[in-house]
Amino acid sequence: xxxxxxxxxxxxxxxxxxxxxxxxxxxxxxxxxxxxxxxxxxxxxxxxxxxxxxxxxxxxxxxxxxxxxxxxxxxxxxxxxxxxxxxxxxxxxxxxxxxxxxxxxxxxxxxxxxxxxxxxxxxxxxxxxxxxxxxxxxxxxxxxxxxxxxxxxxxxxxxxxxxxxxxxxxxxxxxxxxxxxxxxxxxxxxxxxxxxxxxxxxxxxxxxxxxxxxxxxxxxxxxxxxxxxxxxxx
Amino acid sequence: xxxxxxxxxxxxxxxxxxxxxxxxxxxxxxxxxxxxxxxxxxxxxxxxxxxxxxxxxxxxxxxxxxxxxxxxxxxxxxxxxxxxxxxxxxxxxxxxxxxxxxxxxxxxxx
Numbered sequence: 001x002x003x004x005x006x007x008x009x010x011x012x013x014x015x016x017x018x019x020x021x022x023x024x025x026x027x028x029x030x031x032x033x034x035x036x037x038x039x040x041x042x043x044x045x046x047x048x049x050x051x052x053x054x055x056x057x058x059x060x061x062x063x064x065x066x067x068x069x070x071x072x073x074x075x076x077x078x079x080x081x082x083x084x085x086x087x088x089x090x091x092x093x094x095x096x097x098x099x100x101x102x103x104x105x106x107x108x109x110x111x112x113x114x115x116x117x118x119x120x121x122x123x124x125x126x127x128x129x130x131x132x133x134x135x136x137x138x139x140x141x142x143x144x145x146x147x148x149x150x151x152x153x154x155x156x157x158x159x160x161x162x163x164x165x166x167x168x169x170x171x172x173x174x175x176x177x178x179x180x181x182x183x184x185x186x187x188x189x190x191x192x193x194x195x196x197x198x199x200x201x202x203x204x205x206x207x208x209x210x211x212x213x214x215x216x217x218x219x220x221x222x223x224x225x226x227x228x229x230x231x232x233x234x
Numbered sequence: 235x236x237x238x239x240x241x242x243x244x245x246x247x248x249x250x251x252x253x254x255x256x257x258x259x260x261x262x263x264x265x266x267x268x269x270x271x272x273x274x275x276x277x278x279x280x281x282x283x284x285x286x287x288x289x290x291x292x293x294x295x296x297x298x299x300x301x302x303x304x305x306x307x308x309x310x311x312x313x314x315x316x317x318x319x320x321x322x323x324x325x326x327x328x329x330x331x332x333x334x335x336x337x338x339x340x341x342x343x344x
Contacts (some may be wrong), residue, residue, distance in 0.1 A: 068268075071266075072266055072267060072268060097268070097272070099271065099272070102295060105291050105294060105295055106291060128268055128271070129266070129268040156286050156310070157284065157286040157287075157288055158288070
């Protein structure tokens with residue numbers, strides 16, 4: 001099936017206000033996506049509405065966050081349900097600087113319900129880097145049973161390559177790579193599953209760079225196993 | 235010293251002409267945008283290798299008037315477009331951040 005594990009909703013200041021969790025779910029479903037994750041910057045507050053929409057659209061959801069580590073590396077933390085992601089989000093929030101949002105420059109950060117009503121405006125800038133470093137975020141994500149995936153590692157900004165210069169040695173559930181170089185990276189890292197994602201911030205970016213995953217179940221443990229199979233063909 | 239005078243003095247390539255040519259009194263050198271956002275408020279010039287669009291939003295917030303991209307890093311079009319919109323100058327140099335900081339410090343002391 002087609003999987004797309006990195007997407008933003010209107011809660012991310014840099015995403016379009018038209019990106020409600022509902023719209024993301026329905027348009028991804030219409031484009032043939034079977035497994036979809038919502039990963040707003042440093043917050044999982046829109047995942048409850050996202051889960052309702054995905055169930056209605058008959059698509060398997062994952063609840064996640066795109067966390068900005070202290071080194072300003074973006075990493076994905078993905079969980080089975082909104083409760084787990086919201087709990088991770090609490091841990092992130094405690095480590096997020098109380099820097100007020102300048103909505104004129106960065107954009108608004110609305111939390112919405114399943115019917116697209118705004119229930120809260122987050123007034124702390126969500127894209128800031130948290131106080132924990134890369135390996136601490138990895139450890140915490142894995143301790144909570146989540147998938148840990150360094151995001152767009154070959155991007156010029158906010159990636160392990162741009163910030164650290166290299167991918168720290170270790171084991172990863174997957175690494176996300178910008179599409180044109182996916183094969184090159186799979187050759188470079190033969191033991192780490194390489195995936196692509198849409199990283200959709202706008203409606204016209206939905207379902208543009210999914211990857212193929214052989215899984216019937218949408219659980220983290222089944223997905224982890226299926227991801228492993230991407231780099232060790234049967 | 236005006237921004238344009240500093241650029242000529244330091245031999246920086248000017249890549250974005252739509253800027254306010256204001257007086258330079260201080261600079262800040264950093265490659266972490268969260269650090270720039272928190273600490274660069276007194277600076278007019280940012281010295282960095284972070285050549286991408288997000289640098290403009292942060293520079294604008296911190297009141298930066300010009301950005302010097304070091305080590306001849308390539309500068310994406312969307313970064314130049316955002317800089318033009320915010321009237322922030324973009325310069326490029328083959329020098330590294332330390333050398334550029336030294337050049338600016340010497341010019342400000344002169």
